[in-house]
Amino acid sequence: ALIAAIALVLLFTDHVYCLNHLRENMDKNLSRALGGGWVNFQQDFRTAYRAVLDKDFESKWHLVVARYLAAGDSLHNLSEVLTRWAWAWVSTIFTAGIRTNGRVKSENQVTKGITGPGKNLFQVFTALNEPTKEQSRDTVIRVREAARKSHPTQLETLFKSVLDLLRLHPRLFTLQMCHQQLELSLYYTTHALQLPHGIRNWVRHLDFFSSDRPHCKILVPSHLLKIVHTQSQATHILVLFPDGRYMCDCCMQENVGVVCRHYFVAWVKIPGLPFT
Ligand SMILES: [Zn+2]
Known part of the structure; x- marks a missing residue:
């Protein structure tokens, strides 16, 4: 509801996600699901996150999604809102x-x-x-x-x-x-x-x-x-x-x-x- 309200009320404000909350949510939702793959996932996630160009991010992110199928819907949900957290987009917003x-x-x-x-x-x-x-x-x-x-x-x-x-x-x-x-x-x-x-x-x-x-x-x-x-x-x-x-x-x-x-x-x- 809050996210929907921001889009309606704060028309000229970019809504960007807090990296700490993103990490906490991933820790909560993915660490158990990925088991032994959790450590590698964090490394791959960081690599994709740091991509400077959108095209570069997209190719790296596709690999992450394909490699960690056990993550279920969590990564697809993140894909829906990637302009709010991935550096390729957030880097050009003044924060x-x-x-x-x-x-x-x-x-x-x-x-x-x-x-x-x-x-x-x-x-x-x-x-x-x-x-x-x-x-x-x-x-x-x-x-x-x-x-x-x-x-x-x-x-x-x-x-x-x-x-x-x-x-x-x-x-x-x-x-x-x-x-x-x-x-x-x-x-x-x-x-x-x-x-x-x-x-x-x-x-x-x-x-x-x-x-x-x-x-x-x-x-x-x-x-x-x-x-x-x-x-x-x-x-x-x-x-x-x-x-x-x-x-x-x-x-x-x-x-x-x-x-x-x-x-x-x-x-x-x-x-x-x-x-x-
Ligand atoms: Zn510079």
Whole structure:
């Protein structure tokens, strides 16, 4: 009933499933049914879940469904709503990086602790506001700390204009996330992917830019970069467009709303890339 109501009442809101609840439900419904296959199932599920492209997800998910027939209807039920939990779809929805409702649950625990029988409305109101005031004070202190210029480090030198801009508009979440991404970007290398012989642009070569939205203006990428972590060799593909926009297959920009470390790798290597 709740799911049906969300579709009717919150027309412009994407309904995304909490990963923790998904895991708990699978644990409850599938661990016994799959018996010895449960461990392998979890691995295969994770592989499918992490697929970036919908087509990639679908081929991996079909294998999971075919391999674990003992799961019964549970996997078919998940197939019906895969746009609400699979990363291939959820990654492009802005959720501020939230994948579980754990934060709401812990807030509820705090609320339960400070409310209850014997408290009047004013006492509850005051008690609820107290943590908020503390959070605000904490935020101001942390923003000041992060905004304070430190001694020139590799990070300060490499990303001077990025850090200057971030300090000009200090928002704790953005500042911390960007700082973290800048630090992490130091552990990657990059090189440009070359167009195959005889192909004039990436749109003609890759159909995922134009696949399901024929009515949209097609953006022609100027560069495709391979961004590789020097230690783990984990690889991401970064697409740069002539107007300064970019797409990365980590989807951090769309999902969290913050520029990802992979873009910063390119930003250092290619003079003139924007950060505004
Ligand atoms: Zn990225």
